[in-house]
Amino acid sequence: MRDSTLTTDDLWAAVHAERAALADDLADLTAEQWARPSLCGRWTVEEVLAHLTAAASTGRGRWLASMLAARFDTDVHNDRRLAEQRGADPAATLARFRAVVPSTTAPTGHTAAWLGEVVVHAQDVRRPLGLPGAPPVPVVTAVARFYAARDFAVNSRTAARGLRLEATDGPFTAGDGPLVRGTTLALTMAMAGRATFCDDLTGPGVPDLRERCAPG
Template structure:
């Protein structure tokens, strides 16, 4: 059995961008009821999870740490603050903000593969309650599984 080549950050970003774009496309025609659907993230709607994904695509280490300081190291509060910033005035604005972040390479102080994992996992947190099926590239799922296995 041959060992699979580990992906570099340069290899991972196109996978992140493709998964973000696929999620945006899956949500393009969602109605108000769909946006309000409870996601698989306890206490968060589909719209709120998408706003969370947008926030992680817009942060960098400096803005992430500034938010942590502002929230006095209360990470849940910091996540809620970032989510609120990205929600916008309604679902159309939430989706628009996410679409603007699809090709972003900004990230909190995490490896790029962590953003791929977040996009895959939260993508399912959104899609499953809506009954949307998505097929992921094996390369993306393998990279995520290897990353999580190391944790």
């Protein structure tokens, strides 16, 4: 896959591949592992997977109706859709996720953002579980470039503002200011607000980035 300009078809192919890889990674989890806290706020591993299923099942019209019903409270919207997609047990939740692996349904046409959704949430569960899986660098590069360019589902551009980000494993660079260096995945996860990935970064800008990842 090219690492410069990915087409919409390229991005959707990456979404499908990353969903399938995550489903395979989670296939043999124990009940305790499914209930383990993720890096995504209050959600468990199983709840993150149900959230990803919901994201792959909610088109523009349904998303707008859900947000209106939630009075544009994103947490309420996400919790309601998650509850819909969580199965009677983790095996059922995983089966529902596998069923949407090839989906191209999304609330908007920002395909790089929905690729970021699965890339980030996959690490939200892999990291606490000690699972080694990670997307190819060109895939993460597409997400990193989108995150550095704008705030969308996460305040990634705000997090990176005034910093120079440089990947050590690929072509991604962005911004000017105190340097932050690390893998493309670590930079992407930090821009997404996951402070634990700042441990994988180096440079004088890391304390600023870590502070911006702090809750609240």
